[in-house]
Amino acid sequence: MNGKINNTLLGILKPDPTPFEVNDTDLKGFGLRVQPSGVMSYYVRYRLRGKQTRIVIGRTNEFTPAQARDAAKSMLAGINLGTNPLDDRQPVKETKTLGKFITNDFAPWVTTHRKAAVTNLARIRKNFEAQLDKPLAELNALTIEKWRQQRLNHPTHPAKATTVNRDLAALKAAISKAVEWGLLEQHPLAKVKPSKVDTDGIVRYLSDAERQALFAALTQRENTKRADRAKANSWRRERGYPELPNLDTQAFYDHLQPAIVLSLNTGLRQGELLSLSWTDVNLPAQQLSIKGINAKSGKTRHIPLNSDALTALKQWRQQSPESNVLVFPGAKGKKIVDVKTAWAKLLKQAGIESFRWHDMRHDFASRLVMAGVDLNTVRELLGHADLKMTLRYAHLAPEHKAAAVEKLVQTPT
Known part of the structure; x- marks a missing residue:
């Protein structure tokens, strides 16, 4: 014009x-x-x-x-x-590659503003390694589509569509910042859509038999640890060595059982559970709070404690040193990284397969829905920002659908 x-x-x-x-x-x-x-x-x-x-x-x-x-x-x-x-004209500036942009520009920002910064930076660097040395301006949709097909169709280690979508989302978020900061005139991956996945897939929760087996395994673990401690103290006593703390005076051997009880009855994410501090727990009010800084949504939420969760927390508080800041601290009071080893051993002892720690969150939501709790209340308890995430549990409450189609039935006159 x-x-x-x-x-x-x-x-x-x-x-x-x-x-x-x-x-x-x-x-x-x-x-x-x-x-x-x-x-x-x-x-x-x-x-x-x-x-x-x-x-x-x-x-x-x-x-x-x-x-x-x-x-x-x-x-x-x-x-x-x-x-x-x-x-x-002045000499042309050094070309900014994707790798330099991620390291020099994006990493400082995302580390300051996003909780999952470390995970997402590692995700980008690992999965887009072949693109890191290429100029940022040369990144295009075709390159990323070819990358996606290679990941999904790898002959020996094909990636799941959900995994590829998370990788792609991490990269697109970084490139969005490059556009926002004027390093790119437009988003080269704007039209690259996530792969279609079944977001309403099978929700894993414990059957009644599995629940009984899980707690039986926990009880057996506690009894074994107590017997081992008693045996060790007997050996020490005979030789005049100082005895280890008597486990008979406390409710739990370690954090595993109360952590599991709390997870099954509150639906906390593992990260939220391991970041929980005693100042977040109000035992008299029978409530705990997940601070926004520890929540995936970034928003604080409050969760009531039922009798099982409350009893476990009271017993755990009684045997925990007053100096403990975290509810479930690791060595020297630091945050526990994860509980994979102890969890895996427990599941093996209980004979439970294909059940992740995160599935206890699904179990919590599933049992609520099957008990007739409305989905919006379940959403609030889980801390979902959108009801779409909670709808994956809707099939567990089919009564409203059955009632709807029943209205079509005509009574003969």
Whole structure:
């Protein structure tokens, strides 16, 4: 399009889905390029020695139209005398690669503003290693689509669609920041959609038999640990060594049983459970709080404690040192990383298969729904930001669907 490039024009120009240019009507060769992101840049287009060339003067947030026009006039005057303004330009800056952008620009920001920063940075660096040395501006949808197909169709270790979607989401979030910060004019992966997955897949929860087996295994573990401790103390007593603490005076051998009881009766994520401090627990009010800083949604929520959870926490509080900050601390009071080893041994002892620690959260939600609790209440207890996440449990309460289709039945008259 044509028009005089001035402040009035800048005020009315709106970005289109595709880039477009405005040719100045007063100064031939002077123009303005408008990107879909809204970024606008002044430029000079000229022909010298039979070759048409373009040189960018700068963005509209760096120069006023009048300043850009003066710069264009100066450049065009030199061109008429046979001088190429490109010869006087500063050396081209070092190309910013995806890897340099992630390390120098994105990592400091995401580490400050996102809880899952470490996980997502590792995800990007591991799964997009082949793209890290490529210029950021050369990243495109075709490259990522080929990457996706290679991951999904790997001959020996094909990735799950959900895993690939998480990897892709991490990269797209980083690239969104590159666009926001002006390093890219538009998002090259905007049209790359996540792979379709069955978000309402099978929800794993404990059967009544498995629940009995789990607690039987916990009881057996406690009895074994107590017997081992008694035997060890007998050996120490005979030899005059100081005895270890008597386990008969406390409810639990260690954190495993109360942590499991709390998880099954509150639906806490493992990260929320292991970050829980005693200041978050209000035993008289029979309630605990998950602070926003520890919640996946970033929002604080409050969860009532039923009698099982309350009893376990009271017993655990009684045997825990007053100096403990965390409810379930690790060595030297530090946060436990995970409980994979003890959990795996317990499941093996109970004969339970394909049941992750996180599945206790599904078990909590499933039992609530099967008991007739409405989905919105379940959503609030789980801390889901959107009801869509909670709908995966809807099939466990089919009564409302059965009642709906029953309305079609006509009673013979």
